[in-house]
Amino acid sequence: MQRHDDLIMTEEQTHSDNTSSTPPAETGVKKSDTGQHDAPTKSERLTVGNLGVAFSGNSAIRNITMSFRDGKATAIIGPSGCGKSTLLRALNRMHDIIPTAKVTGEILLDGENVMQMDAVTVRRRIGMVFQKPNPFPTMSIFDNAVAGLRFNGITKRSLLKEVAEESLMKSALWDEVKDRLKQPAMSLSGGQQQRLCIARALAVEPEILLMDEPTSALDPIATAKIEELIHELKTSYTIVIVTHNMQQAARVSDYTAFMYMGELVETGKTRSIFTNPTKKQTEDYITGRFG
Amino acid sequence: MNNKPLLTDGMALILSYTPYYAIVTHCLSGCAGNGCTVFSQRTFIIAGQLLMSDIIAARSGTSSVRTLIGEAQSRIGDRVFYALCVLASVVILATIAGILFQLVSSSQLSIAKFGFGFLTGSTWDPVMEEYGARPFIYGTVVSSLMGLALALPLSIGIAVFLVEVAGLNVRTIASFLVETLAAIPSVVYGVWGVFVMVPFIQEKVGMPLAEKFGESIPLFAGPAVGPSLLSAAVILAIMIIPIITSITRDVMLAIPMSQREAAFALGSTKWEAIKIVIANARWGILGGIILGLGRALGETMAVTLVIGNSPYINSSILQPSYTMASVIANEFTEATSDMYLSALIEVGLVLLITTFVVNMLARFLVWSVTRRSIAGGRQ
Ligand SMILES: Nc1ncnc2c1ncn2[C@@H]1O[C@H](COP(=O)(O)OP(=O)(O)OP(=O)(O)O)[C@@H](O)[C@H]1O
Ligand SMILES: [Mg+2]
Secondary structure, rough: OOOHHOOOOOOHHHHOOOOOHHHOOOOOOOOOOOOOOOOOOEEEEEEEEEEEEEEOEEEEEEEEEEEEEEOEEEEEEEEOOOOOHHHHHHHHHHHHHHOOEEEEEEEEEEEEEEHHHEOOOOOOOHHEEEOOOOOOOEEEEHHHOOOOHOOOOOOOOHHHHHHHHHHHHHHOOOOOOOOOOOOOOHOOOOOHHHHHHHHHHHHHHOOOOEOOOOOOOOOOOHHHHHHHHHHHOOOEEEEEEEOHHHHHHHHEEEEEEEEEEEEEEEEEHHHHHHHOOHHHHHHHOOOOOOO | OOOOHHHHHHHHHHHHHHHHHHHHHHHHHOOOHHHHHHHHHHHHHHHHHHHHHHHHHHHHHOOHHHHHHHHHOOOOOHHHHHHEEEEEEEHHHHHHHHHHHHHHOOOOOHHHHEEEEEEEOOOOEOOOOOOHHHHHHHHHHHHHHHHHHHHHHHHHHHHHHHHOOOOHHHHHHHHHHHHHHHHHHHHHHHHHHHOOOHHHHHHHHHHHHHHHHHOOHHHOOOOOOOOOOHHHHHHHHHHHHHHHHHHHHHHHHHOOOOHHHHHHOOOOOHHHHHHHHHHHHHHHHHHHHHHHHHHHHHOOOHHHHHHHOOOOOOOOOOOOOHHHHHHHHOOOOOOOHHHHHHHHHHHHHHHHHHHHHHHHHHHHHHHHHHHHHHHHHHH
């Protein structure tokens, strides 16, 4: 279903059924045929409508309406504090565990309302790599890699070994740790820990992978490997990646969303966002005039 | 430079044991200011734990103590602070040495007469001047371990509830109530125990147990009397629950949110995420256990009132027993002969050593269970 490449994610297209409540102003590119979709197309795995998150009543993000496509990587860019992580964490119900957080609006996973699904199921289907590496310090490297499998009740040793190797390979860590899998995860460097966290997220084979600045702690070589991995994963996963690195966004993503001060300013195909942004704020940001 | 980590190593160990000396002196001097000792013990334990974890780090290669000490020499303020720290630990060392010396020298008479037999002998007969402390050692260790076994699951359960389940308001109120329990003087617990708890345990727990299993299991042999090892264990459990609970709660609160998030993001259930938090908090929970054990081993007043004070070893937990702290408190004023007094002081010495040994064992136990990931004990 990736034929609709020319379709650009705007609220008008994907949510023609519920846009009446959303203010029209912020969203950008509107160049494709509208009115085509009464329901999200099949290629849109995950759609958010009029999403808002507030912490203790202070709005962090608001009026976010966009969709994430199957087999594509969507980059979220924007200055620090604009709400990229907050948006990402809303997608897999991570805000549930923060008592002060209140999420409003709609998130649909394959047409099903995420807010009404069982949170554990949601998170099994939507994996996440966090901004800061957070391996389990009480576990070995191996146990970290397969922690998610164990949470899901898989105990067969041979399978665990197989998956551990496979996912550590994917996250470009295997060669460095294959002889020390029993050692504590905290004996790894920060960048290695981050790659371990990526492996841990891949091991449970989520359908959608949310990555919050996954390479900010990595060197150029490991970064290149992770970017390669994203390219590879795209064929079977839906990927959402937050990044501060414009080149990275340009390299790995098919779609880009630019956020500013808690709002979605512009979203569209990465190429057109970078070559031909419709909003001045976007242009200023990607050309480095602020942020 | 080389012997400095060693010095800190020793300091940390001693710091974390200081509370027990406090308890022993406390019980010898017969005062009952519980709330305050609990807090000072806690401070000591936490300081000790922190240093311990630094030492663990030093052994595993990431030496924070070493770098700290290295830098300490470079600045005046640091040097002053360093000197103060050394001074503080020297004061503690000296206090401990002083107490040990005092106990050993005051019990010379009985040490010389009974030797090792003091520990193994079961006769405690002031009339015949024959003293053996085995029943007291047994009573102290068994009542404390039973108390701990009852208190530990409950305490961790309460802490999990406070940290992971309850909202902020409930947590604040419930925490306050739990901590209030720690400030109740032990004599109040004892009196409550005598009039309320002991009859209840005798009727509702002891008698049914003795009736059903008394014949077949020696542990529950009847007749179930009120004041017993079981009563002592229950009252000790009630007294140490606030200690273990509040330390476990504090340590769990200090575990970063990112650990829970990591678990949740992998599709864990709440319970699995809580297990991760508990695993992270295990060294702190151990600190709480050791502190609770220290309190239980040295507890005097409440136990004396409910344990029955009978200097015989009985395999049944429904029978009365006697503890080291209780015998000191009960008989210190009646100790008319020098030998009697000396024997009682030796009981104090044994109590001190028992506390040492039990804590060492507790540490070893946790260490051996978790050794494979020892360096992971830190965040
Ligand atoms: N748990 C929280 N409690 C209160 N406010 C929060 C919380 N998490 C985020 N915020 C607020 O929400 C806003 C957006 O934060 P967010 O972490 O999403 O930014 P970001 O775009 O990811 O920034 P960065 O690029 O620096 O990671 C910030 O103003 C932040 O202070
Ligand atoms: Mg962020």
